[in-house]
Amino acid sequence: MIFTIISFSVLGQTSFSKETQSYILHQKGIYVLQNLTIIDGLGVQPKTNQDILINGEIIEAVGIDLPIPENATVINMQGKSAIPGMVMLHEHLFYPKATPGGFGVNQMSYSFPKLYLAGGVTTMRTAGSIMPQADVNLKKFIMNGETPGPKMDVTSPHLDREGTGILELGPFTSTEQAVKMVDFYIEMGVTSIKVYNFISKIDLKAIVDAAHKKGVKVTGHLCSITYREAADIGIDNLEHGFFASSDFIIDKESDACEPFKQYNSVRKLPVDSKKMTDLINHLVNKKVALTSTINVFEPYTNREIVPGGGIDALYPEAKEKVYKRWASKQGKDSLDYVIFNKSKKWEKAFYDAGGLLVAGTDPTYDGRIIAGYANMRLLELFVEMNFTIPEAIKICTLNGAKYLEQDATIGSIEKNKIADIVILNDDISKDIKAIRSIEMVFRNGVAYESKKLFKAANGLVGIR
Template structure:
């Protein structure tokens, strides 16, 4: 029987926002006991002394696109679970079926996205179904259920009647539906919410609703009166109020735009995970290709970045669900696993407290997709935890100072 004791550490209770010194007894893949400082510790099992260290639950990246080649980089960054937002469940089967203690994150995955013609990523493929036929969308949802998709992902060129059909079919199987409206030409965030879509990825589609007729493909000069640098707070609050009525959940992925906007001075601390990721040729080739178009990316994709940040904070303050994700490895230098640390820095920069930022990548993330066995350090929960050198509640940057990671015991 696999047993482990981590003693004398400062345990951060993300559910209640408090911390205390104690020990964690692990048996097999679960936390067996949380032991208070004054209690007697078990003897005869492997022990790690975490005196002066801080223990948090394993982190959760709520929006990324995993690949077998860089899967270990997530766990090496303290990210023990990921939500894969579009890809192919069958291609990920080998990763999904790994045991709890494998050095790759556990995966909560959607299957290929459902998009409208002509398809933002080209015609129908292993990663996308492109259709304007509602019945074909229903058939695709049923196929995705059969292969084990945990939720359904829609894309921004989908037609409204196709979206309605996909959502209706998904509900029959208790599957949530997510949508990316960044490049939408017609649909808005409110349209999606009204049709029953639960997840708005990238906090997208808000600008489309606030400024009807605007999208990234129209002549931007006609919309020069919009002050993108200083988003209209009242307009955002009005829209957030409407979105809250539908219990919509947001994953803003601020970091993907932040990395592009800051290029070439993007976030890239020196550590072994980033150094390793930078040696993966195909991922570096992709980022370098993107860098050739950085002016266009800055001009278009980053246009609504400040609006996106404002939406995330206002929606959270109004009681909405806002969780942390990265869209790794999209756009520029979104280092697998490690860039979630930068996303949490951005949460703090826009006004979240350290504990609120940490909750967005632990307990609130787990609750948002009804995963009850991860996200906190509690008896009976999965033994996923990260031991840090310094207190992340004093400075969120301390989550980068990793001493040790435990996954699945």
């Protein structure tokens, strides 16, 4: 299967709005960043005393004591470190709210792009849009310099049949209608398709065929269809690690979504189950990518209220709600810990078996997961999962770029790649918590001030 390669760089902006300029530390130019410790995204050991030569939006050279070109600006970064801009594949531009149906979302077109960029994300896939037209427009605004944010792979709304219960989603009623929705959203400008809980295998086959025909990949947060069935049909990506797998329900009814049975089947599955090993091997053989959103399932007891920090980004009512839920769960989430700890091992096993493990934060559910802050926390959790620091960074950078078929241009700090680089005040090669010391984020050769971007969103998450 050959997919269309989407070039983000050809849309590079030529000018910036006054607002965007206010967050820029260094405009596009010729820079030599000297004396950095670099973890380059390739999964190899850190390199010390490194220089990076940036010319426009391209990394022209990486090495020790690089020659300084005429007219270059030299920036001494002794004691600082650098990683590639993160490429995250399960992000959203909305935040949860209460609705008559029980669950709904508000679009975060102002705060979330800033937070993602501040947190080191230079490319993101929305992995399910509620307002796809807004996301497509926002993608253009960012690339035109009208507002700061990451480059975007915009995903369709969650394609599903009746049953999801999210007020903003419109279910399809026939397979033929589902195919029309695929064509409609691709024509609108989305570059990925997402399927959801209550579809049938016939629906999925038709959606995958329609999307692949137009060079677009399909990902899914499944329930009614097992991971094995979806892999055999030809899905490209599965979301939420193994949390959403219904493969282990005894006597599972075909095309039926039974959330309670699904959850219990995964919770009760032995961590060393041969059934899980067989499923992992099947997914690897079918070349199906797996997106970890492990941070969404991080327990509450003795953990941060908002993983990665950032509670002050929430508007007051949301802050109070998130705090109350966190406090109520202290000492009462032992079952959460059981499945959380198993899932960490299963995702590591998938990676070790040669699977393409990618990453995202999914800022939904109870409002505890916040764009940008959660992305930094996710790196810390990968190290908690016994990945090395270089492996954790590779999962959040180059692996995402490989899935998007953009690894020739983004995902690592290498000669001739786009200058998407995160500069940290502390040495991340020694402590993954240095990810919280982001000073600036180069996106397409332009450096944005992280602290200023974070500050701009304070008190706004949940509002706009």
